[in-house]
Amino acid sequence: MTSATDEAPLTFSEIAANRIRGLRAERNWNQAELALRVGLSRPAVSDRESGRKAVNVDELPAFADALGTSVAYLIGLENDRSRPLEGAASDALRACRDSNPKPSDP
Numbered sequence: 001m002t003s004a005t006d007e008a009p010l011t012f013s014e015i016a017a018n019r020i021r022g023l024r025a026e027r028n029w030n031q032a033e034l035a036l037r038v039g040l041s042r043p044a045v046s047d048r049e050s051g052r053k054a055v056n057v058d059e060l061p062a063f064a065d066a067l068g069t070s071v072a073y074l075i076g077l078e079n080d081r082s083r084p085l086e087g088a089a090s091d092a093l094r095a096c097r098d099s100n101p102k103p104s105d106p
Contacts, residue, residue: 013054015076016063021049023067023081037066 010018024034031045038045039062047053055063060071067074069081 010076011054012075014051016055016060016074017049017051019069019074019076020055020063020067023069024049027067034063034066038062 035042
């Protein structure tokens with residue numbers, strides 16, 4: 001038997017997947033509704049929520065906007081859903097997003 005302390009911590013993508021799924025469910029949206037709002041296909045949203053594919057850094061702002069929260073909340077940097085990420089952290093995230101070309105999503 002393993003204890004909770006033996007488990008690996010969640011990655012940013014895993015935290016985002018859980019929070020995206022939870023916020024979508026709170027709004028009583030299906031995956032197709034969220035997909036329309038973020039500009040992805042329904043299977044792509046399903047893949048992100050299930051962890052089959054990681055949530056891409058360039059997708060985070062669209063998910064945050066659609067779900068009425070911040071990127072910082074989605075990736076677990078803060079627990080306040082309504083406060084936007086500002087300052088140096090926001091600049092660093094934007095720079096990371098801009099320096100990584102968007103992979104094609106089937």
